[in-house]
Amino acid sequence: MEAFRQTQGGAASRGGATDMQGPSPARRLFDKLLSLRWVLLAVIIVSGFIYIPIVENFRVSMTNRDIFTGEVSNVGLANYQRLLDDPVVWRALLNNTFYALISIVFQVFCAFILAAIIEGLRSRRARNFWRAVYFIPSAISTTVTGLLFYFIYQPDVGLMDAALSFLGLEQFSHPWLALESTAIFGIIAMSQWQGFGYSTLLFSIAIQKIPRELYDAATMDGAGPVRQLFSITFPMAREMSGLMIIVTITGAFQVFNEVMVMTGGGPSNSSQVLGTWLYQQAFILNDFGYGAAIAAIIFAVTMLTGIAQVWYTRKRRVQL
Amino acid sequence: MKTSKYMKTVLLSACSAIGLAAANAAAAEVVVADPDAQVDHSGTLSILTKFGSQQLSPYFADIAEKYQELHPDVSIELIQETDDSVKDKTKTLVATNSLPDIFFTWTGTWGGNFIRGDRAVDLTAVVGPDTEWGRTLTPAALDAFVYNDRNFGVPLYLDAKFMGYNKKIFADLGIEVPESFEELLTACDSIRDAGITPVSLGNKESWPVVHYIGQLVAYNVPTETLKKDFDPATAEYSDPGYIASLRQFDEFRKRCTDGAPNGISYEAAVQAFSDEKSAMYYQEILEFDESATEETTMRPEDFGYFTLPVPEGAKGDPNAIEGAPEGYMVSAASDNIPLAVDFLKFLTSQENGKILSASPYGQPSAVIGGSDEATMNPNVVAGMADIDKASYLMPWLDTVNHPRVAAAWLTSLQSLTSGGMTPEEVMNTVRDAASAADQ
Numbered sequence: 220m221e222a223f224r225q226t227q228g229g230a231a232s233r234g235g236a237t238d239m240q241g242p243s244p245a246r247r248l249f250d251k252l253l254s255l256r257w258v259l260l261a262v263i264i265v266s267g268f269i270y271i272p273i274v275e276n277f278r279v280s281m282t283n284r285d286i287f288t289g290e291v292s293n294v295g296l297a298n299y300q301r302l303l304d305d306p307v308v309w310r311a312l313l314n315n316t317f318y319a320l321i322s323i324v325f326q327v328f329c330a331f332i333l334a335a336i337i338e339g340l341r342s343r344r345a346r347n348f349w350r351a352v353y354f355i356p357s358a359i360s361t362t363v364t365g366l367l368f369y370f371i372y373q374p375d376v377g378l379m380d381a382a383l384s385f386l387g388l389e390q391f392s393h394p395w396l397a398l399e400s401t402a403i404f405g406i407i408a409m410s411q412w413q414g415f416g417y418s419t420l421l422f423s424i425a426i427q428k429i430p431r432e433l434y435d436a437a438t439m440d441g442a443g444p445v446r447q448l449f450s451i452t453f454p455m456a457r458e459m460s461g462l463m464i465i466v467t468i469t470g471a472f473q474v475f476n477e478v479m480v481m482t483g484g485g486p487s488n489s490s491q492v493l494g495t496w497l498y499q500q501a502f503i504l505n506d507f508g509y510g511a512a513i514a515a516i517i518f519a520v521t522m523l524t525g526i527a528q529v530w531y532t533r534k535r536r537v538q539l
Numbered sequence: 540m541k542t543s544k545y546m547k548t549v550l551l552s553a554c555s556a557i558g559l560a561a562a563n564a565a566a567a568e569v570v571v572a573d574p575d576a577q578v579d580h581s582g583t584l585s586i587l588t589k590f591g592s593q594q595l596s597p598y599f600a601d602i603a604e605k606y607q608e609l610h611p612d613v614s615i616e617l618i619q620e621t622d623d624s625v626k627d628k629t630k631t632l633v634a635t636n637s638l639p640d641i642f643f644t645w646t647g648t649w650g651g652n653f654i655r656g657d658r659a660v661d662l663t664a665v666v667g668p669d670t671e672w673g674r675t676l677t678p679a680a681l682d683a684f685v686y687n688d689r690n691f692g693v694p695l696y697l698d699a700k701f702m703g704y705n706k707k708i709f710a711d712l713g714i715e716v717p718e719s720f721e722e723l724l725t726a727c728d729s730i731r732d733a734g735i736t737p738v739s740l741g742n743k744e745s746w747p748v749v750h751y752i753g754q755l756v757a758y759n760v761p762t763e764t765l766k767k768d769f770d771p772a773t774a775e776y777s778d779p780g781y782i783a784s785l786r787q788f789d790e791f792r793k794r795c796t797d798g799a800p801n802g803i804s805y806e807a808a809v810q811a812f813s814d815e816k817s818a819m820y821y822q823e824i825l826e827f828d829e830s831a832t833e834e835t836t837m838r839p840e841d842f843g844y845f846t847l848p849v850p851e852g853a854k855g856d857p858n859a860i861e862g863a864p865e866g867y868m869v870s871a872a873s874d875n876i877p878l879a880v881d882f883l884k885f886l887t888s889q890e891n892g893k894i895l896s897a898s899p900y901g902q903p904s905a906v907i908g909g910s911d912e913a914t915m916n917p918n919v920v921a922g923m924a925d926i927d928k929a930s931y932l933m934p935w936l937d938t939v940n941h942p943r944v945a946a947a948w949l950t951s952l953q954s955l956t957s958g959g960m961t962p963e964e965v966m967n968t969v970r971d972a973a974s975a976a977d978q
Contacts, residue, residue, distance in 0.1 A: 288655050487957065
């Protein structure tokens with residue numbers, strides 16, 4: 220749009236009286252409509268692949284369908300009523316919440332502190348080295364990582380038990396993925412290992428953008444590294460922190476691959492998350508209407524989280 | 540958690556919706572195969588198999604190649620899936636109304652889905668028991684694909700569950716093949732005392748324990764009661780044999796298995812048996828050729844099997860064996876049904892049956908005379924004889940039941956395995972699921 224206005228301006232400077240008055244309102248409207256052609260393709264693609272499916276999902280959630288017979292019956296909000304009465308949905312919601320909370324601690328706060336430490340290193344080579352070290356796990360596919368940790372957690376033969384045994388901590392040896400009380404936490408731990416470096420890298424970039432003068436001034440005022448971290452680095456990186464919290468929470472409510480690979484939602488549905496329960500209902504039990512209702516819940520949670528976080532971040536934005 | 544699955548979730552639902560919209564148009568009249576139809580040996584034939592594993596996948600590839608040599612104008616497209624992936628693949632194909640010309644199916648409720656939706660061709664006129672082709676197939680196997688008194692499927696092989704054991708370990712410890720369930724538990728105690736895991740059990744996928752329970756309920760619950768309970772409309776699940784079966788398994792789990800089975804995959808447990816880290820493994824006859832090979836620690840000659848022994852006082856059928864034939868159906872939407880039928884006839888010839896029954900495939904052919912003992916694993920030969928002698932083939936609980944009831948069995952038995960549920964609580968869950976499925 221900026222380029223378009225500049226072109227108009229250039230034409231006006233070369234033109235006569237008509238140009239001085241500017242184009243007519245009809246012409247301006249036509250030009251505006253014409254400019255929309257540049258975004259039309261994107262609008263079509265985004266609508267076709269995101270907005271129409273979202274609307275369609277809500278429609279499907281109010282029906283019961285049998286994929287084998289093709290029979291469809293409208294059930295109104297019955298599938299949403301079922302959600303309230305389904306203990307596995309509540310369990311899945313709790314697991315997603317655990318996922319989000321633990322991920323915020325590790326992938327936002329801990330990753331931020333680690334990024335500040337790395338960016339505080341004097342040696343550029345050392346900074347690059349540590350960024351790479353922490354980022355490498357993020358470059359591995361989630362499915363591969365899930366399988367890797369599945370083997371690490373294997374009772375008796377897994378690396379985890381071997382490490383505990385080596386350290387003389389056999390009493391902590393545990394069938395992590397086999398017990399209802401620990402399965403989801405085993406998966407969450409794997410996820411932190413994988414996502415931690417990615418968040419650290421993003422925070423590193425945010426910290427690099429903070430003007431050095433602020434630190435120099437703070438140093439002259441006698442502020443130490445910890446004070447600088449909380450008084451300069453953290454406020455100046457607030458926008459990135461906000462973004463990371465949104466990404467982390469929405470990611471936590473859309474988690475799927477690692478749970479499917481490591482436990483399949485078991486044992487006894489103890490590690491189900493909303494994404495895997497949706498899959499189970501739709502593709503295992505053929506209950507597509509109920510699956511769509513679960514998808515609607517995921518959509519609502521992530522959408523509300525996003526809106527709330529954007530609102531909060533704008534309100535607290537630091538202007539230089 | 541790096542990967543954002545936002546799009547995945549939305550698209551998943553979207554694809555379902557779009558697919559379902561297409562599926563709406565799919566329900567139609569029953570399509571009946573015409574025995575006098577002229578076969579046009581040209582065009583493309585698509586086939587969904589369950590032979591996607593490395594060991595089995597060459598079978599269909601070779602058969603397809605031979606068929607194409609005979610009929611050069613026919614092009615065969617194979618979609619080869621594994622035991623775990625074929626269900627999801629099939630549902631996706633149904634939802635998008637793109638079932639291949641020939642597709643794999645289990646018997647029971649799973650196969651019944653295709654009949655309910657008029658998606659399978661009625662093959663009675665070409666493969667019914669009174670037809671020339673039908674008479675070449677094992678009657679019980681053929682009968683398993685009968686729905687509404689019509690033949691809708693062609694059995695390819697027979698499957699059943701047996702306890703595989705390591706003869707060397709048994710001989711070294713002086714243990715005889717157990718004659719009763721109680722003797723099996725005693726044998727487990729002796730094996731454990733020798734520092735060996737008696738039975739390796741991997742239940743991460745949740746269906747392996749369902750297979751144990753399937754065999755035990757066949758022993759403990761009268762067959763007629765079982766058949767009634769498989770139908771949600773008549774299901775009661777009140778026979779005391781169910782609780783007895785679960786208690787027997789709970790005792791078996793405590794005395795015969797190690798560690799936490801819910802955290803161990805099926806493959807890992809098979810590997811433990813092949814590596815001689817366990818003395819027994821409950822497996823399908825289809826797996827006999829995979830458990831002990833020239834490459835495994837356990838030598839093929841050390842592999843033996845027995846049927847899961849009958850518990851004392853069991854009130855069901857002591858001669859029942861858990862298992863079922865598996866086979867193929869022809870899609871009602873196929874453009875070339877006569878060609879699909881012709882390929883299935885070729886597939887179930889005696890010659891191809893013998894190849895299927897022999898190593899390295901080891902899948903007991905459902906074709907009469909479709910096995911050659913000289914080329915087969917002797918254990919598979921003996922297993923086939925046991926299947927022939929069985930008074931009742933107990934279908935898999937997770938395929939014969941309504942999906943909701945099957946899910947209840949799968950989930951609650953994982954809890955029983957981890958000690959999180961009692962047998963009574965398991966049956967309450969199953970009863971509730973059967974009641975919900977009937978509504």
